[in-house]
Amino acid sequence: MTLPGNKPGWLTFDCYGTLIQWDEGLLAAMDAMLSAKGRDIDQSAFIAVYDRYEHELEQQKPHQSFRQVTAHALELAMAEFGLPFDPADADHLTSSIGRMPPFPEVVETLGRLKAAGFRLAIISNTDDAIIAGNVAQLGGAIDRVITAEQAEAYKPSPQIFRQAWKTLGIGVDDLVHICASPHLDLAAARELGFRAIWVDRGTGRKPLSDYRPNEIVPMLDKVLDLFAENGWM
Known part of the structure; x- marks a missing residue:
């Protein structure tokens, strides 16, 4: 055709x-981050919640940078799972994205x-x-x-x-x-x-x-x- x-x-x-x-890299980054929290979290479920918040934030005005969106989405997802959020978590995720092969x-x-x-x-x-x-x-x-x-x-x-x-x-x-x-x-x-x-x-x-x-x-x-x-x- x-x-x-x-x-x-x-x-x-x-x-x-x-x-x-992306999927492979995001799973690895989330695995490292969530493991450090000392809780047994379903990574796939967590990523689904993170994705939902990310896409919602991307459509809001005024425009936010992806770094800002990532940090806010991660903070909201962690709150939903009862996890403590540290700004270093967002830095870890965004730096991991740039290294994805x-x-x-x-x-x-x-x-x-x-x-x-x-x-x-x-x-x-x-x-x-x-x-x-x-x-x-x-x-x-x-x-x-x-x-x-x-x-x-x-x-x-x-x-x-x-x-x-x-x-x-x-x-x-x-x-x-x-x-x-x-x-x-x-x-x-x-x-x-x-x-x-x-x-x-x-x-x-x-x-x-x-x-x-x-x-x-x-x-x-x-x-x-x-x-x-x-x-x-």
């Missing part, structure tokens, strides 16, 4: 969960896409300083990084995508967006009409009931096969 439209000049990527091992196939795949003439950008719900450590692990292939800090908005808000396109100097037809988050990135694709590929890594995240991405792949390197079928590589 081929993708609609002409070959894009730019490929835009979600970062965490698409390029970077890419998935095994990512660096080579990005390099091949770059060699095929695509320009590559990341659009991410984070701060510039946090994501810098992740981008440094991607082999120098990324041309631009657009963050929630720059846009003063978090996905799925159209504002962060429009900020990205303005920064890159492109229109909606000049890109394909590659992502792992249905309820953030694919929700924006549904609203804004850009082409999207969903990287479904089997995490249990559910697709949107009223939207289907242009393609679904299990790993990033499968994008190379799709583009070859389109005659883009």
Whole structure:
């Protein structure tokens, strides 16, 4: 199956969960943090509560940095579980995010896409300083990084995508967006009409009931096969 439209000049990527091992890294960071509290806490249940608070805080006005959102969400989650919160906990979590590594196939795949003439950008719900450590692990292939800090908005808000396109100097037809988050990135694709590929890594995240991405792949390197079928590589 081929993708609609002409070959894009730019490929835009979600970062965490698409390029970077978010679930694995978050579990490890939470494990270290919760173990130090001396309580037997269900990590998955705790992360679910933390995620809920994080997403709620990201939609509030005025805009807060991701570092602020993380600290507040962590404090609220710990209160819900009856755990003491220390600001050092938030520092541990944000520093852990920047050290999360890419998935095994990512660096080579990005390099091949770059060699095929695509320009590559990341659009991410984070701060510039946090994501810098992740981008440094991607082999120098990324041309631009657009963050929630720059846009003063978090996905799925159209504002962060429009900020990205303005920064890159492109229109909606000049890109394909590659992502792992249905309820953030694919929700924006549904609203804004850009082409999207969903990287479904089997995490249990559910697709949107009223939207289907242009393609679904299990790993990033499968994008190379799709583009070859389109005659883009």
